[in-house]
Amino acid sequence: MTTLICDCNQTLPLDPQALSASLNEPLTLHSSLCRREAAEFLKAAGSGDDLVVACTQETRLFGELADQANMSAPIKFVNIRETGGWSRDAAKASPKIAALLAAAHLPEPDPVATVTYKSAGRALIIGALDAAERAAELLGDAVDATLFTQGAGEQGATQERRYLVLGGQIQSLTGWLGAFELAWQQTNPIDLDLCTRCNACLAACPEDAIGLDYQIDLAACQDHRACVKVCKVAGAIDFNRAPQSHTDTFDLVLDLRSAPAFSQHAKPQGYLHWDGRDLKALLAWRELVGEFEKPKFFAYKQKLCAHSRNEQVGCNACIDVCSASAISSDKHRQQIKVNPNLCVGCGTCSTVCPTGAISYAYPRASDQGVKFKTLLS
Incomplete structure (x- = not known):
């Protein structure tokens, strides 16, 4: 060398x-x-x-x-x-x-198992519609953006429809880079797929219950149905439509709301809770398109685990301390489950495990020992 x-x-x-x-x-x-x-x-x-x-x-x-x-x-x-x-x-x-x-000069450590992520750039942007459109503009063609409106914002939507817009109530958002799943319910009388943004409903509504996100504020609506009359041709407004449940998948999630969708300290890879100011973070997030690998950081020996016996839960130390919410209970099989896609390799679980059932696989303790010895010699 x-x-x-x-x-x-x-x-x-x-x-x-x-x-x-x-x-x-x-x-x-x-x-x-x-x-x-x-x-x-x-x-x-x-x-x-x-x-x-x-x-x-x-x-x-x-x-x-x-x-x-x-x-x-x-x-x-x-x-x-x-x-x-x-x-x-x-x-x-x-x-x-x-x-x-x-x-x-030290040789590379022996390889360990890896975790693979595949992202085609299907991005979900959640937030006020004006802010979501601005964020999508900043991202350009790097991702294929779908917007989930959470109100019109200060300016509302532009008249030019450049992005697919969803609207309704978010039931759940789970997953990680390349495998996010959004469960939501379409409850508003205005179907955004049919809406042409002609603004006739806004002009007709006497309560100003319709905003520039083209959704009806049902708390303000007094059931005049004037909006339905002016939308006869497009047929986008139907107060009798039953709520419809949907499930959609995305590779990336950009969250513009004040409260993040994920409460854990270490958010899933591919998810960005963006404040609208840190452009460096946004530009790094949009580069998450392609195929990526990371090490599988942990090793787990079920026979040593004290989590569960006879479906009675004993030790929950690793579950309680995991900053990525990557560890869950499988008491019926007398073990824990670690989701390698969510694990960020912080190693806290290995420090609290009383039996040594979960440990670091990468970096290995032996490799770290050689490195420390080299640095100190």
Whole structure:
């Protein structure tokens, strides 16, 4: 494995001799590896050896250079600048920098089971209709947006119908990235699929009970039915229509309401409770289209579990502490169930389990031990 170090235009007080001795590897000090000395990077990457580059700022540039040169050797990037070289104690940071580089030289841990998410970009946006339309505009063509109106908002809907709009009462929202399920009931007399947004009903209603979300406020409606008369051609308004239950599936959920749909601390991946201001979070959320993998973080041994015996519940420690609501009871089978799609790998369950029935599978304790030993040696 080859290591490339750079003092970033001589702003890092690096000691190449000391670092060479620590790593048992001859090191050459560079000052402009990402610019004037880029040829040195290409030379090292072209050798076919695994490569450690002591720079994370230019990760993208180095990756592009490697791709252009058709280089397939693995490259690890280590941040020695912000973690040591630019600190107040930079002159004393050589041991820390050496430890970080040595840890990067460790082989990758053995692979573990993975959890796969598949998202086609079918996005549900819940909120006031004007805010939902603005959010959909920001997302552009990155997702296929469906809006679930929660009132008109200050401005209401635009006259141009660009998105599918649903309206009614949300019964439940469950799931995770690529597998959200929305159960809702259509209870309003106005069918949004049939509504043409001609605004005739708004003009006809004497109580102003119809807003620009094209839903009737039944508490304000006095049953004049003037709206029905002016909607005879479209036939979108029917006060005698029985409530209809629907179930729809989505890959992503953007929630603009004041209270989130999920109460747990660690929300499901693919769900964003957005305040309307953090554009970075919104742009990151819209990139969740495609196929993704994460490690299956936990290992569970049912024989050691003290949760249930003879359908009598004993220990609930992991269920009570899980910040992602990923753990549930299956007392009939004398065990717990961990949903790997919801698990975020925080590890709290393993710390409270009194029997060791649930433990970390990734990262493994043995791998962490080797890493800590390397950092401290």
